[in-house]
Amino acid sequence: MTLIFNNISKHISFNKKEKAYFKNIISEEKIDKNSFILKQGEPCQHIYFINSGILRAYYINTEGKESTIMFGLKDWWITDMYSFLNELPAIVNIQAVQNSSVLKLSKENLDKLYSEIPQFNQYFRILMQNAYCREQLRMIQNLSLPAKERYERFIHKYPQIIENVTLKQIASYLGITPEFLSAIRGTK
Amino acid sequence: MTLIFNNISKHISFNKKEKAYFKNIISEEKIDKNSFILKQGEPCQHIYFINSGILRAYYINTEGKESTIMFGLKDWWITDMYSFLNELPAIVNIQAVQNSSVLKLSKENLDKLYSEIPQFNQYFRILMQNAYCREQLRMIQNLSLPAKERYERFIHKYPQIIENVTLKQIASYLGITPEFLSAIRGTK
């Protein structure tokens, strides 16, 4: 629990009683490598804080093509935010890329949390701001840079990811095929 | 002011005194078509609520290529969020596509607002959630759909935008050239 308490304390103040309340509404879950915490079409009822490991959220389109929406690292939150907030069937799959441990919080408990401990609005506001900015910066890069530069910036920004996921998964994050990523990597 | 008060009231409760406080920290600004409220490299000190008109945020890369990051419609907020929050030089330009009127709120006043009226954390949390989800859905589409389908979904989702901005601007939002958009539109 230390990791998540430290994370929260970075953004809001949080006393003993509140910690106890919070602790009560989350539960730990171990996820074996390659197993799923969410599949397309299922209800997305939780948001997950990653204690350890790496997760990946990806979409499979009607032709079977995979697109990686995000990688989730230790100390990050992950979910299918759109489906979670609107209580709609999941758009993406979320799978463990390595053995992982997460803390899960249900939509129901999150909503209660906002009314019980209102400063969690501030905490999640800050998280959402950061998530939005990350997506926006990614969009700018996707629109304005060729694949090779996107790859170079990716390995610079997320060196820990490179070491733990396949090139196929990175290619699908960058929006290119594994073959083309291989070609890019060939030309040094 | 009615528009913004209605918008806020959709998400939080908001009494007379709070309205008065809020009214005091925002100011209206008219923006002529084609003029800018933000340019790349400048400090981004405000977040803008759009009362009327249409704005566009776009990035110009080192080769001079334009990429549209977002269109802003009436009743939406717009800014260069990353630069605004981190007080860094702006990454994007924001320009009026039509004559527009906005309400501007400074970072300084926004920070004060959070401490004076804490439920604004909830309000902006919800805005940020929605913005994040929008970006994420756009990213999914950009990664998984060919240009023609992205165009079709765009006109379906934002019919008001189509009528008010140039095809060149839409092409730069979709991540394609105007010539190719023209070709796509040719094949019905």
Add this chain to the structure above:
DNA sequence: CCAATTTCTTAATATACCTTATTTTTTTCT
């Protein structure tokens, strides 16, 4: 209202990236 500018279209050529297929390398499983 006309000249100037910008937008939109069309078309030819070029290229970034994809598809398919095969081989090599690495990882997984018993």
Add this chain to the structure above:
DNA sequence: AGAAAAAAATAAGGTATATTAAGAAATTGG
């Protein structure tokens, strides 16, 4: 450890999209 499976690399041929150029249409500004 060895077999099977998955990942990665390589290569040929193909396609979606870009570039360049030029003309037509629309918009802007004096």
